Amino acid sequence: MISEIANKIFNQSITDYHKFDNIDQVAVSPHDTTSLAHLLYLKNWIDTAQWHMEDVVRNPEINPVEGLSWKRRIDAQNQVRTDMVEFIDGYFLDLYKNITPLSTAKVNTESPAWAIDRLSILALKIYHMQEEAERPTATDEHRKQCLQKLTILLAQRTDLSASIDELLVDIEAGKKYMKVYKQMKMYNDPSLNPILYNNTK
Template sequence: MLFAELCYQIFEESTACYHVQDCVDAEMENPYEYKSIEYYLFLKNWVDAVQWHLEDVIRDPDIEPVKALEIKRRIDQLNQRRTDLVELLDGYFWDKYKNVRILSCATVNTESPAWAIDRLSILCLKIYHMEQEVQRREVAQIHVKECDDKLSVLLEQKRDLILAINQLLGDIETGRKYMKVYKQMKMYNDPELNPVLYRKGQGV
């Protein structure tokens, strides 16, 4: 099994496990060895699933402002965790391919392997939820048909993305492409870079 297929298999497993309780506060039971690449892939999708459902909740037009702020801050924390996990996964690839001889004609990709895998995790969640919409029986058939059409596009996107990720990893492994990893510099989370936060510290 190629790596992208492994990723998607684990993402499907994580998505299914999350929806057993379908609760943003449910405790994750990760079946993989702690700190293995499979463990982090499962965790990555779980974090995405929790954030996905919190994004649903916060769009409730009747939500209380205090509750909305609480959820928004939790979403921010999850988004930072998601970024941290992507960088951890890129560290795995960086170490794995560090001794590859890079060809003189090698090029750099527009995104790192882990950010492409991040897209695959979100796509898995999109497919799961679109399948749920297709299976609804209390809605008009036009809704079901529209969702079924969207599902077909998502499944095509899944095939294309899996192929692209495997091709990218193959190119890196053979030196036809090389990795460059840029740390995500999210200024709003940094008390030394967010003006609102550092001005408070300065008493401004």
């Protein structure tokens, strides 16, 4: 099942990232560059780097100018993340292009890649909650609370994984079909954000 493969790849990516623990570290995927595994590895690496950017910008003592710089970098990284999700959806659209949906087929609330995006973020939550549940400098109460949260996150991963696998099986069987909409983010586009185009000279 795709979710089992994805979860293993996400865990591998997170582990590899933390060998460096450097936001600027370039990802080196161990997978064939033409494979879905390669795309999933890069997708999670993007998410992991952004996770740590979000940590940095929340430092209450950060210099405001530096904080704004990080915020803009996060915006750019989020666009990269969105582009990668849409690229992965392109993979699935090509994979299922010869399947004829049944007359009763329905579209899902989200595409396969956006569901996988949630699974990638969930892998990061699990990794870091596990860290907190085992952090020796934390109080017993903190570790206990984090362990309880970790249990919930693990259950959520099981449910989400099953839902993703079921969606793909339904698409393959023609019971559901893919309908992908581009995100059309407006705030980064100087022609769509009024703050940007009204200040253009």
